[in-house]
Structure formats: structure tokens, C-alpha cells
Amino acid sequence: MPTMNIIQAVNDALRLEMRRDPRVVILGEDVAKFGGVFRATSGLVDEFGPDRVMDTPLAEAGIIGAAIGMALYGLRPVPEIQFADFIFPAFDQIVNELAKFRYRSGGQYPAPVVIRTPYGGGIRGGHYHSQSPEALFIHTPGLKVVVPSDPYEAKGLLLSCIRQNDPVLFLEPKRIYRASKGEVPEGDYTIPLGKARVVREGTQVTVIAWGSMLHTALEGVDKAAELGISCEVIDLRTLMPFDVETMVESVKKTGRAVIVQEAPRTCGFAAELSATISERAMAWLEAPVERLCGFDTPFPYTLEHEYMPNGDRVLSTIQKTLDW
Amino acid sequence: MPSMTYREALNQALAEEMERDPTVYLMGEEVGHYQGAYKVSQGLLARFGEKRVIDAPIAECGFAGIGVGSAMVGLRPVIEFMTWNFSLVAIDQIVNNAAKIRQMSGGQFAIPIVFRGPSGAAAQVGAQHSQALESYYVHIPGLKVVAPSTPADAKGLLKASIRDDNPVVFMENETLYSTQGEVPAGEHLVPLGRGDVKRVGTHCTIVAWGKAVHTGLAAAKLLAAEGIELEVVDPRTLRPLDEELIFESVKKTGRLVVVQESWPVASFGVDIAYRVQRACMDELDAPVEVVSSADVPMPYARNLELEVLPSADDVVAAVRRALYLV
Structure with missing residues (x-):
């Protein structure tokens, strides 16, 4: 089996699906000639031509608006927003059009658009290249939200997303785009949406994370293991709809339970998960659910490493639930 | 104590703050000649003139951005969204500029701006005009978010929001505009952050x-x-x-x-x-x-x-x- 990083796995998934299904098209800033600012679409224009891999102007609302129109008429567009931070100019198109079309048309117009976008900090990108806006899209009815944590997951999840009929925000953890490597099957396979995965079994504390924070969580869990603390680690994979059963x-x-998220604390997705767990497992909880998050500030450039959860903070949060 | 509607209370807050502080101005769609889509700005154009009550084109991203720029250079803009639903066209200005500039400039540029308008459902205005969007904005560091339920709170909170040096998302409600209640006359401030x-x-x-x-x-x-x-x-x-x-x-x-x-x-x-x-x-x-x-x-x-x-x-x-x- 070939070894790939996340970028290569995304590229492989896109290539496979474009070969299999002529309705799949790609559009975005620098996705064609340049192959994507992170090279995720590298070489695709050579194989599929400019009618299926389209360079657009710097106009996110236009990119998503055009993708919606294509989807309504039967294509399966996979637009790229160059950084999740740039998704806000397209926010109205996503929330008010894309998320609502199927519902507003009484099911006549599904809008199978998969928006790929790199998210998160850890690359010294500053305020405008580091945000994790997943909670906003999870909050919006009509959207699915998927976050892969390694190359195998990235390929299998992306193929599932393109083959189903609802709009998806596919958030790619850019900090580990190249750092995360692993074996990825050649050819076709899918990972079902809405199913979490138990990455490590344990008995004392459940640690829940997704995307690049999964690796941070595992760092903390390794440190905890050295102290004799046994943690179960869950990679949520699909954030909407999320897998309540596996967590509970x-x-x-x-x-x-400890939830690790990179996004700011207030009104983040960790709050949703913790409220769900508290509601569904109250009688089993030995301590309040803890959330470890980014701080409630704009993403800082110089204090990036203080801002982002790290292994030590995961460990101390695990200890906090045990000491409660 | 005088009794008035939620709408009148907001109007009074705007008028008092514009009277008190010449840097306060109001901008949005139909806020001037039409007196506001919900009549919150009734009479303000006649009283303060068109340099301080500005009818904007239908371009939320544009006038939200102008608001942020003017706040950076010393004004205290009140930006009206006809409804918060339409703020989604301008959310990039709110999230990526208004909320961040104070921190990005190391505290050199405060952004004393109030974005206000009705949020939530009215009656049969459909999927794109009925959204209660507070959860988006509460998640954004750098913003304050306010949602008054009574005329007295509406007045006191709007005055406090205009005087705050941070961007404030001020969410009114269409079905509350005509509700009546007692409102203290004159200087009535409700501090932000107090329930x-x-x-x-x-x-x-x-x-x-x-x-x-x-x-x-x-x-x-x-x-x-x-x-x-x-x-x-x-x-x-x-x-x-x-x-x-x-x-x-x-x-x-x-x-x-x-x-x-x-x-x-x-x-x-x-x-x-x-x-x-x-x-x-x-x-x-x-x-x-x-x-x-x-x-x-x-x-x-x-x-x-x-x-x-x-x-x-x-x-x-x-x-x-x-x-x-x-």
C-alpha cells in the first residue's frame, strides 16, 4: 500500500472521483494552473482540462454561488476556499442559499456541493490564516461538517462526501497536511459519514477530538499513560451529524470526558458535545465534562503556541477530571 | 416613569447619544428619508442632518466596512442592518475586521461600533428572513453581544453599547418593537455584562x-x-x-x-x-x-x-x- 500525506490523499480522492464521475468539477482560487496553494489539486487540470478544473477570481461569494448553481443543474462541484478564514465573504451563500435549497424547494433541488477548505492554526499564519470556524457551520441546519485526521481518513471521507447529496463543509487540518503520513489503499474505498472511531481503548477518561487536535489529544494521553492513567480516545470524524452513541x-x-478543540471556547462545538454527554450520561458522570479549547481571543500571531491546546494542557485537563 | 414602546426607547437612546456626542452617527438602508424599515430612526434625519444619518446603498458589506474604518479614525458609528439575516453578507467585516483590529493593532485602534437591527422570526417571512443568529456572533472573540427584552433594557443597553469602545452586536426583535413598558427618562444606562x-x-x-x-x-x-x-x-x-x-x-x-x-x-x-x-x-x-x-x-x-x-x-x-x- 502506498504511503501518503493528507495533501496526497485528498488529491488521490479527487482524481479517482473525477475519473469515475464526469459530473465532478473543481473550482477555486489557484486550483488549476498552480495546483492549489497547498498543492491539493496538483496535476488535475492536466488530466481533466480547464472545463472541469477552474481557476476563479478572488471572490469567495462568487465561487460558492457558482458551485450552487452547478449543483442545482446536476453537477457535483467541489469548490476550494483557500483558507477557512476566507469563507466569511461566502457565508451568506453557504447559510442562506446552499444550506436551504433542498428544504426550500421541497426536496426538488438537492445541492451536492463539497466545500474543501484548510482550517486551523499552528503554521504561523496569524489572524487571517488560522481560524477554526466549524461551530458556525455545525450550528446551521442543512449542512454536514467533516474533518479528517489522517491521510486514510481524508481519502475515504472525501469520497463519501462527494457521493452523497447534501452540502458538506470538508475542513482539512492544514497543520498536519504533510506531517501526518500513513498507508492509503490505492483505488476506491469510503468511510461512512456520521460514525466516530475509537482510536484507542481505555477505562478511566474519554478524550474526544477531531482533525489536528486528535494528535494533540494523543500526545496528552501518552503522557497520561506514563502516569498509569488509561484513556479512551475518540476521533469524531463527522462533526455534523455527530455520533452520539459512540461517545455516550x-x-x-x-x-x-474531556473534549479538545482548537476553536475559541465560548459557544464552540465542545459546548454542544459536553451538553449532549451531560444530558445523556448524567447518572454515569463522576465529574463534570471538561473542555479544553483555544482561548477566547482572536487567533494571536506571536502567542500561537500558547493559544493552541497542547499535550501538557490535555494531560492537566485529564487530571482535573480525575481529581474532581 | 414614562411608558413607551421598545421602538421609541431605541429611538430615544439614539437621539440622546447623538445629541451628547457629535462623533455618533447612524448608517444603514432606509434609515434616513424612510425613517428606518421599522421606524427606529424616526425623526433623526431632520434633527441631525444627512451627514450623521446616512442612507446607504443595499450593500451590507460596504457600509459595515465603512463603519469599521470610520471607527478606527475616531467616530462612533451605529450601523443598522435592516435585519440580522442580511448581516451574513457583511459577516466578514464583523468577524475578520471589527472583532480583530483592536488586538491586531496592539490596542492602537479601538473599534467603538454598534451593529444593530432585528433578529429572529417575525411572522411568515420564510427561511431567509427569520433567523435568530446570536450563536454565530457569541462564538467570535472580540465582539460583545446584546439582546434586550424590554423597552427599558433596550434604551439603557443601546446607550451603553454606543459608549463602549468595542464592537457590539445589538440584536433587537421585530415582534418586540411595538411592546410597551416603563422607561426611565434621561440618563438611563444598563451596564453591559449584567443580567x-x-x-x-x-x-x-x-x-x-x-x-x-x-x-x-x-x-x-x-x-x-x-x-x-x-x-x-x-x-x-x-x-x-x-x-x-x-x-x-x-x-x-x-x-x-x-x-x-x-x-x-x-x-x-x-x-x-x-x-x-x-x-x-x-x-x-x-x-x-x-x-x-x-x-x-x-x-x-x-x-x-x-x-x-x-x-x-x-x-x-x-x-x-x-x-x-x-
Whole structure:
């Protein structure tokens, strides 16, 4: 089996699906000639031509608006927003049009658009190249939100997203685009949406994370293991719809939960998960659910490493639930 | 104390602040000659002239951005969105510029700007004009978020928001504009970040803001007939949140139902639920309930719209669950 990084796995998924399904098209800033600012679409224009891999102007609302129109008429567009931070000019198109079309048309117009966009900090990108806006899209009815954590996941999840009929925000963890490497099957396979995965089994604390924070969570869990603390680690994979059963089953076993997210604390997705766990597993909880998040400030350029959760903070949060 | 509508209270706040401080100005669609889509700016153009009451083109991103720029150079803009639904065209200016410039400039540029307008459903205005969007903005560091439920709070909070040196998202409600209430005359300020107990009770705490406060109060009235007394806490400012007032109430009642018009998932209501389970775990006698709008785009049909919105009956049912009466 070939070894790939996340970029290569995304590229492989796009190439496979474009060969399989002529309705799949790509559009975005620098996706064609340049192959994408992170090279995720590298070489695709050579194989599929400029009618299927389109360079657009710097106009995010236009990119998503055009993708919506294509989807309504039967194509399966995969637009790229160069950084998740740039998604805000397209926010109205996503929330008010894309998320609502199927519902507003009484099911006549599904809008199968998969928006790929790199998110998150850790690359010294500053305020405008580091944000994790997943909570905003999870909050919006009509959208699915998917975040892969390694190359195998990236390929299998992306193929599932392109083959289903609802709009998806596919958030790619850019900090580990190249750092995360692993074996990826050649050819076709899919990972079902809405299913979490237990990455490591354990007995004392359930640790829930997604995307690049999964690796941060594992760092903390390794440190905890050295102290004899056994943690179960869950990679959520699909954030909307999220897999309540896998989380609740685990917490019923461990009695404790820690959620690790990179986004700011207030009104983040960790709040949703913790409220869900508290509601569904209250009688099994030995301590309040803890959330470890980014701080409630704009993403800082110089204090990036202080801002982002790290292994030590994961460890101390795990200890906090045990000491409660 | 004079009695007036929520609309008049907002108008008075704007007029008083524009009178007091020549750097305050109002800009938005139809705020001048038409006197505001909901008549909140009635009479202000005639009184303050067209340099301070500015009719903007239908370009939210443009006039929100001009507002941010003018705040950087010393003005105190009040930007009206005809409704918050349309703010989604301008959200990049709010999230990426207004909310960040103070931090990005190392404190050199404060952004004293108020973005205001109605949020939430009115009656049969469909999926794109009925959204309660507070949960988006509460998630954004650098913003304050305010949602008044009464005329007195509307006036006091708007005046305080205009005087604040940070960007404030000020969410009014179309169905509250004509509600009546007593409003202190003259200098009436409600500090941001301080909540208010709208009804004292002992059996269960309700936390609600904006229109949902009235849904909570209606439920309280229904349940009082059976001897169940609800305490209704209105945080008024959602960010920063008056946590202490909420925790104090929950520690007294042992139960909490949050009522919000927001969609349920990853919403501000569940954030409050998280904070309460964290801070009051030993005092809670039941899981926190959150009553929200249904997790769908707003349907146009009136019967379905009423099904989607949180009602007093929904709150009553949630309180019964929290009290183990079902």
C-alpha cells in the first residue's frame, strides 16, 4: 500500500472521483494552473482540462454561488476556499442559499456541493490564516461538517462526501497536511459519514477530538499513560451529524470526558458535545465534562503556541477530571 | 416613569447619544428619508442632518466596512442592518475586521461600533428572513453581544453599547418593537455584562434573552396556576455573560431550562448548559434542558412556523421534565 500525506490523499480522492464521475468539477482560487496553494489539486487540470478544473477570481461569494448553481443543474462541484478564514465573504451563500435549497424547494433541488477548505492554526499564519470556524457551520441546519485526521481518513471521507447529496463543509487540518503520513489503499474505498472511531481503548477518561487536535489529544494521553492513567480516545470524524452513541457508550464506561478543540471556547462545538454527554450520561458522570479549547481571543500571531491546546494542557485537563 | 414602546426607547437612546456626542452617527438602508424599515430612526434625519444619518446603498458589506474604518479614525458609528439575516453578507467585516483590529493593532485602534437591527422570526417571512443568529456572533472573540427584552433594557443597553469602545452586536426583535413598558427618562444606562431577574421563583430557573424572555414569562404564568414558581433570568448581554447571576439562581432552584430562539446544535443555549453543569454540578437535581427552535430552516407555512418556534407549552414541558413530573 502506498504511503501518503493528507495533501496526497485528498488529491488521490479527487482524481479517482473525477475519473469515475464526469459530473465532478473543481473550482477555486489557484486550483488549476498552480495546483492549489497547498498543492491539493496538483496535476488535475492536466488530466481533466480547464472545463472541469477552474481557476476563479478572488471572490469567495462568487465561487460558492457558482458551485450552487452547478449543483442545482446536476453537477457535483467541489469548490476550494483557500483558507477557512476566507469563507466569511461566502457565508451568506453557504447559510442562506446552499444550506436551504433542498428544504426550500421541497426536496426538488438537492445541492451536492463539497466545500474543501484548510482550517486551523499552528503554521504561523496569524489572524487571517488560522481560524477554526466549524461551530458556525455545525450550528446551521442543512449542512454536514467533516474533518479528517489522517491521510486514510481524508481519502475515504472525501469520497463519501462527494457521493452523497447534501452540502458538506470538508475542513482539512492544514497543520498536519504533510506531517501526518500513513498507508492509503490505492483505488476506491469510503468511510461512512456520521460514525466516530475509537482510536484507542481505555477505562478511566474519554478524550474526544477531531482533525489536528486528535494528535494533540494523543500526545496528552501518552503522557497520561506514563502516569498509569488509561484513556479512551475518540476521533469524531463527522462533526455534523455527530455520533452520539459512540461517545455516550464510552462515557458510560469511563465516567469522565474531556473534549479538545482548537476553536475559541465560548459557544464552540465542545459546548454542544459536553451538553449532549451531560444530558445523556448524567447518572454515569463522576465529574463534570471538561473542555479544553483555544482561548477566547482572536487567533494571536506571536502567542500561537500558547493559544493552541497542547499535550501538557490535555494531560492537566485529564487530571482535573480525575481529581474532581 | 414614562411608558413607551421598545421602538421609541431605541429611538430615544439614539437621539440622546447623538445629541451628547457629535462623533455618533447612524448608517444603514432606509434609515434616513424612510425613517428606518421599522421606524427606529424616526425623526433623526431632520434633527441631525444627512451627514450623521446616512442612507446607504443595499450593500451590507460596504457600509459595515465603512463603519469599521470610520471607527478606527475616531467616530462612533451605529450601523443598522435592516435585519440580522442580511448581516451574513457583511459577516466578514464583523468577524475578520471589527472583532480583530483592536488586538491586531496592539490596542492602537479601538473599534467603538454598534451593529444593530432585528433578529429572529417575525411572522411568515420564510427561511431567509427569520433567523435568530446570536450563536454565530457569541462564538467570535472580540465582539460583545446584546439582546434586550424590554423597552427599558433596550434604551439603557443601546446607550451603553454606543459608549463602549468595542464592537457590539445589538440584536433587537421585530415582534418586540411595538411592546410597551416603563422607561426611565434621561440618563438611563444598563451596564453591559449584567443580567436581570425578570421574575423571582424557587422551583426551576429559566434563562432566556430577547423575545424568549416573554416565552419564559408566559410559561411561568401557566405553571404558577399549579403552584410551580419559575425564576426567569435575563442575561441581557450574551457576551460577556453574567454567569454569577445564573449560577446563583440555579444553586437556589437546582434546575435549569434555557429558552432560545436560536437553532439548537452548537448554540449559545448549550454553552450555558455546559457552564452550569460545570459550575453547579453538585446543586443540579436534573440535567439542564435547552428549548430551542427546531433544527431546520424556518418554514413559510404559519402552522409549521409555530411548530418550529419555542412556545410557552414547550417550556412548560421542559420544566416538567426537569422536575420529574412526567
